[in-house]
Amino acid sequence: MGKALRREVGAEEVRRRVTTPYLRISRLTKKFGAFTALDDISLEIVEGEFVCFLGPSGCGKTTLLRAIAGLDIQTTGRIEQNGRDISALPPTKRDFGIVFQSYALFPNLTAARNVAYGLENARVPRAELARRVLELLDLMGLAAHGNKYPAQLSGGQQQRVALARALATSPGLLLLDEPLSALDAKVRVHLRHEIKQLQRRLRVTTIMVTHDQEEALTMADRIVVMNLGAIEQIGTPLEIYREPASPFVADFIGVMNFVAGTVVHDGAVRLGRTELACDVDGLADGTDVTLAIRPEDIEIHDAGRSAPNALAMRVDALAFLGSFFRADLSGETTPGVLLRADLPVEMVRRRGITEKSILSVLLPPERIRVYPGSAANR
C-alpha cells in the first residue's frame, strides 16, 4: 500500500478500499502472433492511487495500458473496473481519460474547444459547459490561452491542455502514456510535480506508463516494474529502491553493485577469502549467490581498526559528480571484486582520498541484498 496515500486518506479509509480494488486485472495475457507481449499479469489498484508501469522499452507496459483502455483487447484474462467486468468492452464503453506522449490535440480546434470536446454531446447546457472548460483551463494555469490553437502553445502548455481534455468528463480512471517524454528536462520536472499535485487534489485513480525511473520514483504511490511481458515487482518507490525483489529490478532502478559469492552458512557469504555477514534469505549452504549493494550504502571505515564486513579496497578512479564523488574500487584482499561507492565531498577532502588510496570499505549487512544465482552473467 502506498505510504503517501495512507498519509492522505487515513488508515481506516485505506483498509476499506484495499478490500475492494477499483481496478482488478486477473491473469491477463496478450499475444501478437507467436510473440507474448503480456504474460499472465495480475494486479489490483485501489481508488485514488497513482500507479506507474515502469520498464525498458518492449517490456509490455504500454500493451498493458492499451488493454486497460480497450485499444488492444487481451488474448485471455479479465479486467474489472469498479466491480464491473470490462474485459470485452470497446473503448467507448469504458470509463477512462487518456493522455499521449504526442498530446494528440486536435490541431484545428482551440485549446478551449479541445477541452470542451468530450463535453459537447454529453447534453451539458452551454453555460455549464463554458464554466467547466474555464474551470479546467484555470486549474491548469491556462486561463489566458483558451483561444489559442495547439501550434501556438509550448510543449508543456499543450500537454496541460491534453490533461484538461482527458479530465473534462471526470473519468474514473486517468491513463497517461509517457506523457512527459516529449518535453525538455526542465519542463518535465516541473510538470511532474504539477500532475502529482493535481492527481492528489482530484483523487482520480491514475496509471502512468514510463521508462523514466526518476519519474516513477517521484510521482507514484506504487510502482509496477515490468520486464519481458511479466511483472517483476510491485511496491512503493522506497520498497522498489531499497528492497528490489530481483536482480533485474535492482539493476534497472538506480545504480547497483553486483558481486558473486557463495553461502557459507545462515547469515554469512564468502567472497574470495573474506566472509561477509548478511541475510541470506534462507538459501542453502553452498548456493552460488549474487550480492547487491547501492553505491551510497557503502561506508568508509577508519583504517587500521578491524570491523565485520570490512574489505580493503583500492581507489582506481575518482569522478566528481557535483554533490558527491563516485569512486571505482577494486579489492586488495578479494581480487576481482569491483565496487562503485558514492563518497561525500567533505569526507573525501577530510581523509585526503585520491586515486590509488587504499580504503577500508564497510558493507553494512542490512544494506546487502542476496539473490540466488551467479553474477557472472551480468
Next chain:
Amino acid sequence: MRLFIGVIGLYLVAALALPLGLMLAKSLQGPKEEFVGLANYVRYFSTPALFQSIGNSLWVSILSTIITVPLAFVYAYALTRSRMPFRGFFKTVALVPILVPSLLPGLALVYLFGNQGLLKGALLGHSIYGPIGIVMAEVFTTFPHALLIILAALALADARLYEAAVALRASRPKIFWTVTLPGARYGLISATFVVFTTVVTDFGAPKVIGGQYNVLATDVYKQVIGQQNFQMGAVVSVILLVPAIFAFMVDRMVRRRQVALLSARAVPYEPKPQRLFDLLMLGYCVVTGLAILSIVAISQFAAVVKFFPYNLTLTTAHYDFDQKGGGGWASYYNSIRLAFLTGVIGTVVVFAGAYLVEKARGFALGRGIFHFLAMLPMAVPGLVLGLAYIFFFNAPANPLNVLYRTMAILVINTIVHFYTVGHLTALTALRQMDPEFETVSASLKQPFYRTFWRVTVPVCLPSTLDIAIYMFVNAMTTVSGVVFIYGPKTELASISVLNMDDTGEIASAAAMAMMIFYTNVAARMLHLLLARWLTLRTQAWRQR
C-alpha cells in the same frame, strides 16, 4: 465502420472488379457467348493485321518516352538548379497540356504539318499521319506528367552533398554524374514508366493523327465500334492491360524506394547565379514553352478563322456546334455536369474510402482488399474500363443496366478511372495526422464520425480540394474512359471533339477542345481562390 468500408468496397467491386472480370471472361467466349478457351487469342496472334499493333504500340511508346523524359529532365533541371528568371511562369506553362484533351495536340499538328499544313515541308516528305504525329502529340501530352515527377525528385537534393563534392574539388560534370543524377534516379525511372504507360494506353492522339498506323488502343475502338466484335475487343484489351500492369508494378516498387530517400534529413539545395548557365537554361525553357503554347495557340487561332491558314478572316462559325457532327453545345454542358459531379461525389467517396482504410481498426483482410481495389484503376487503361462497362452494365441480367447510357454511369466510370491518384493523395494527408486522435475521441465517448467531421475533414481540407480539382480536370478531358458508354443524351465535349474530327469539322473540333481548356483554366483559378479563402477561414491554426 465495417459497414461503411463494405458500402464503398461494394462500389469498387461493382464498378471495377466485376466489369473487369466479366471482360476477361468475354475474351474467352465466342460470338454466341459460348466458352471457346484461348481460341480468340489464337486467332489474334495468327492475324498479322492485328498483332502488328503490339509492335506499333511499343515502338511509339518507347520513342515518346526516349524523347519526353530527357526533355522534361532538362526543363526540371532549369527550374530547380538555375536562377533563371520567371521560373514560376515556365512551370505553369509546362503544365498546360494537363488541361487539354489528348486529342488537341493531334488537331494542332494536322494544322501545322497536315496535307495543307504550314510547315509540311519540315517533315521532308514524311506524313504527319502515323508514328511521327503520334509521337509528337504524345510528347506534348506526357511532358507535364514526367516534369512533375522529376521536379519532385530533384527537389529532394541535399545541399550538403554538393558542398562535400565541391570541397573535394569535383568538377561540375563530375558533380552532375555523381550527385545530381543518382539523386534523381528513382524519379527518372518513375517518369519513364509513367510516360510509357500513358502512351501505350492513350487513345486520343493515335485516333486523330495515327492515320493507317494501328496501335492497340485504336484497335480496341475499331473492333468494338467499327466491327462490333466485342470478343476481339476484349482480347485486345487484355493484351493492352499487360504492359500497363507491368509498368504500374515497376513504378510502385520504385516509388517505395524513393520514400526512403525522402525521410533522410536533407538541407535544401539553393542554386547560385551563373550568368551563362542561367541564360542557356532560360533559352531552353523559352523554346520548349513556346512549342507547348504554340500547339494551344494554333488550335485557338484555327478555331476563329474561316479556313486556316488560307483564309484568315475572323469568324464564329466554327462555334456553331449544334450544326456540326458532334453533340453540339449540349455536350459541353454535359461535360461540365460530369466534371462537377465527379469532382464532388468522387472526392467524398475517395476521401471516405481512404479514411476507412487508414483509420479503421481490425478487419485487416477487408481493408487490404479495399486498398488493392483502390490501387488497381491506375493500371487499367480507360478504354479497357469502358469496354468492361459495356459487358457489365449492358447485360440484360444485370439489374444495374438501367444505368446504361445515363449520366450516372459516366460519373461512376470516371470516379473509378481516376480513383488511385485521389486515394493516394488522401492517404498521404491522413497519415500526417496523429494516429491517436481516434483513441482520444473514443475515450471521450465520441462516435468516430464526429471526429471525422470535426477534425479529420477540416485538417485535410487542402488535400480534399486537390482531389476535387484533379477529378474535375480529368473528367473534362477524358475520352478513352467514356467513349464506349456515353449515350445520345450524354455526349460529352471531348467526345464531340472526336466525332467532329471524324466528320472533318477540324476547326470546330479545335474550338471545342479549347472550350475544355478554358473551362479547366477557370476551374483551376476558382480552385486557387477557394483554397485561399478556405485557408484564411478554416486553417488559421496552421499559423504559429
